[in-house]
Amino acid sequence: MLLALHKSTIVENPPKIVITGSKSESNRLLLLQALYPELQILNVSNSDDSEVMQKALKSTSNLIDISHAGTAMRFLTAFFATQEGREITITGSDRMKERPIQVLVEALNALGADISYLETEGCPPLKINGKLLSKEHVSLKANVSSQYISALLLIAPKLKNGLELTLEGEITSVPYINMTLDLLDQIGVKTSFENNKINISPLETLNAHQQPLTVESDWSSASYFYSIVALSPVGTEITLSSYKKDSLQGDSVLSEIYTDFGVETKFGENAITLLKKAECQLKTITCELKNAPDIAQTIAVTSFGLGIGCFLTGLHTLKIKETDRLVALKTELEKLGAQVSITENSLSLEPNQLFSSEAKAQSNKGLGEVIATYHDHRMAMAFAPLGLKTNLQIEDAMVVSKSYPTFWDDLKTVGFKITK
Numbered sequence: 001m002l003l004a005l006h007k008s009t010i011v012e013n014p015p016k017i018v019i020t021g022s023k024s025e026s027n028r029l030l031l032l033q034a035l036y037p038e039l040q041i042l043n044v045s046n047s048d049d050s051e052v053m054q055k056a057l058k059s060t061s062n063l064i065d066i067s068h069a070g071t072a073m074r075f076l077t078a079f080f081a082t083q084e085g086r087e088i089t090i091t092g093s094d095r096m097k098e099r100p101i102q103v104l105v106e107a108l109n110a111l112g113a114d115i116s117y118l119e120t121e122g123c124p125p126l127k128i129n130g131k132l133l134s135k136e137h138v139s140l141k142a143n144v145s146s147q148y149i150s151a152l153l154l155i156a157p158k159l160k161n162g163l164e165l166t167l168e169g170e171i172t173s174v175p176y177i178n179m180t181l182d183l184l185d186q187i188g189v190k191t192s193f194e195n196n197k198i199n200i201s202p203l204e205t206l207n208a209h210q211q212p213l214t215v216e217s218d219w220s221s222a223s224y225f226y227s228i229v230a231l232s233p234v235g236t237e238i239t240l241s242s243y244k245k246d247s248l249q250g251d252s253v254l255s256e257i258y259t260d261f262g263v264e265t266k267f268g269e270n271a272i273t274l275l276k277k278a279e280c281q282l283k284t285i286t287c288e289l290k291n292a293p294d295i296a297q298t299i300a301v302t303s304f305g306l307g308i309g310c311f312l313t314g315l316h317t318l319k320i321k322e323t324d325r326l327v328a329l330k331t332e333l334e335k336l337g338a339q340v341s342i343t344e345n346s347l348s349l350e351p352n353q354l355f356s357s358e359a360k361a362q363s364n365k366g367l368g369e370v371i372a373t374y375h376d377h378r379m380a381m382a383f384a385p386l387g388l389k390t391n392l393q394i395e396d397a398m399v400v401s402k403s404y405p406t407f408w409d410d411l412k413t414v415g416f417k418i419t420k
């Protein structure tokens with residue numbers, strides 16, 4: 001569906017926006033719940049990726065299709081590898097069949113699993129013959145995706161002797177590994193992470209006093225509201241729930257990064273209020289995003305809308321996500337008049353005057369450019385805040401349901417004018 005965003009402003013005192021649970025926390029806890037059925041989870045994400053995960057874990061079929069969900073693909077591969085006697089084919093979207101999984105498959109097979117490729121070597125679909133994994137030490141490359149590491153950590157407490165992982169090379173997306181370890185810790189699993197070694201002790205059953213675990217709302221989803229406030233006049237405020245200061249999600253670094261864009265975060269009871277406190281004073285913003293790759297698109301588009309430059313590094317994982325996000329960003333920003341250059345792991349955007357007061361009159365003619373989304377929810381959501389600066393259209397707009405199904409309704413609530 002093509003949606004038209006007509007140049008909008010944020011309403012005064014918009015109602016609080018309730019954002020669904022983090023899909024990363026949800027998918028980890030859903031997997032743990034499959035291993036420890038007594039575990040209770042509150043505020044599970046309503047994202048497609050978490051629904052796919054729930055469905056797959058309940059399914060008795062021997063064909064599992066996880067569509068676009070990277071975490072579901074990686075976590076379920078590890079899970080089914082340990083389900084003795086089950087023979088599973090796990091597949092996904094066309095893009096999923098291009099997303100690498102070899103590092104995880106090799107690690108699982110080294111632990112005693114029986115996993116083979118059905119089409120392209122190194123990618124899904126996979127054939128998994130569930131087995132009792134016999135080994136407890138394994139090494140794997142840590143610079144491709146942290147999801148492989150989290151997948152192994154999640155099944156580790158159910159292995160007879162637990163697991164010792166040795167991480168090779170530079171470790172990427174570390175906060176996601178720490179999130180996995182923290183959640184394991186919260187269900188009573190003993191873990192340690194020192195230098196490049198992670199140890200997980202076995203845990204047969206949960207303690208009888210285990211409390212239900214509550215998923216915090218999704219910080220990556222909050223990034224689009226940070227962008228909206230950054231692109232709004234000084235004094236604009238939006239409140240989001242349910243968030244806390246000590247988040248497990250690495251993307252909570254947004255509250256620091258966006259101070260450079262003039263946005264202050266006020267932490268209240270279970271909520272954050274984003275306030276545009278001052279005009280952004282920077283000419284160019286520089287950010288290292290190895291630990292928070294999912295907010296790169298948001299930051300690039302905020303910078304573009306503010307007319308400032310940005311230099312984003314640590315982006316080597318962007319090429320293997322829902323699309324090649326570096327190429328997609330360059331293509332779509334350039335459609336709007338930006339000058340962008342990319343390397344294998346960085347993006348650089350030149351400052352611009354496109355939305356300055358003189359240019360403003362020009363930016364409102366017709367329905368505006370059509371932004372392509374490449375089956376990537378974050379392309380749609382990252383570009384949407386530009387609706388505060390110009391008319392624009394978003395192609396295949398329902399792609400947002402991968403992580404944030406009510407995104408467009410929430411945008412309307414804060415004042416966006418959106419039509420089909």
Ligand SMILES: O=C(O)C1=C[C@@H](OP(=O)(O)O)[C@@H](O)[C@H](O)C1
Binds near residue numbers: 023150
């Ligand atoms: O473990 C997770 O929940 C995730 C880890 C990150 O992937 P990489 O480790 O592949 O960068 C992130 O981009 C993804 O959206 C979710």
Ligand SMILES: C=C(OP(=O)(O)O)C(=O)O
Binds near residue numbers: 069072294321322378
């Ligand atoms: C990369 C993402 O998800 P996944 O890898 O789980 O498909 C994302 O949500 O930005």
